[in-house]
Amino acid sequence: METSHGKEHPLDGERLYSIINSQMQKSLRDIGVSEVKCKSRSEFKDMDLCTVYTTTNGAYEIRLVFCAERTFLNLIAESMLGEPVTDQEDIKECAMEFFNVVCGHIVTAIFKETRSPARFHCPCFEEGYYLPGREGTDEMLAYCYLSIQNGTAVFMHDPLTLMS
Numbered sequence: 248m249e250t251s252h253g254k255e256h257p258l259d260g261e262r263l264y265s266i267i268n269s270q271m272q273k274s275l276r277d278i279g280v281s282e283v284k285c286k287s288r289s290e291f292k293d294m295d296l297c298t299v300y301t302t303t304n305g306a307y308e309i310r311l312v313f314c315a316e317r318t319f320l321n322l323i324a325e326s327m328l329g330e331p332v333t334d335q336e337d338i339k340e341c342a343m344e345f346f347n348v349v350c351g352h353i354v355t356a357i358f359k360e361t362r363s364p365a366r367f368h369c370p371c372f373e374e375g376y377y378l379p380g381r382e383g384t385d386e387m388l389a390y391c392y393l394s395i396q397n398g399t400a401v402f403m404h405d406p407l408t409l410m411s
Contacts, residue, residue, distance in 0.1 A: 258360055258407050260388065266360070268390055270352040271402055274345065275392075278326040294399065297339075298377040299346040303354065305365030309405040310379050311353065312387065313346050319398030343370045349402075363409050378403075 258266070275281070297320055300312040315323075317338070324332040324341035332338055350367045358364055371379075378387065387403040 258357065260406065262360070263357075263404075263407050264388070264390065266356045267353055267402060267404060270356060271349055271390070271392065274349045274352060275323075278323065278345070280322060280326050296376045297342065298373045298375065299342050299370050300373070300377065300379050301346070301350055301367045301370045302379060303365040303367045305410075306361070306363030307357075307365050307407055307409050309407060310387065310403075311346075311350050311367065312378060312403040313342075313349070313400065314376055314403065315342070315400030316398045319392075319400045322398055339372050343372055346370045357407070361409065 295317045296314055297317055298312060298314045300310065302308065302310050320338050320342045321332060323345050324338045327341045327345065328337070332341070347370050350370070354365055354367055387405055389401050389403045392400045392402070
């Protein structure tokens with residue numbers, strides 16, 4: 248795939264989807280969250296959302312964004328800490344740590360396939376739905392998840408473009 252911003256790479260959209268989906272599912276299973284199913288995009292209106300995001304630099308530059316209902320993030324925090332969580336700061340910290348682990352797995356998996364190194368920045372947290380700015384388009388690819396407690400989350404990213 249040749250792009251105007253980069254060079255050819257072996258990861259088409261379907262393979263990149265497979266990498267991201269498998270790493271997200273694995274990370275959720277690792278903390279005890281299973282049976283995660285897709286939910287339609289139209290169901291993201293009027294929700295209590297939070298966003299955790301980062302960007303990469305190196306051989307490719309993409310935005311990685313995890314937008315989730317607070318109930319989904321609460322489930323992640325409780326699974327990670329092994330106890331009920333009510334402190335919003337604990338939920339935020341667990342969400343950022345979980346996202347950090349997922350991004351590490353994604354960047355590693357992309358490297359194994361492309362031999363293209365990149366680093367991701369420390370995750371940031373925002374209340375509400377938030378997309379970090381980027382010159383050009385805000386169009387991102389999205390993969391939806393539904394937790395076993397009906398909390399909804401979506402993982403979004405830019406298409407992969409290797410830098411020249």
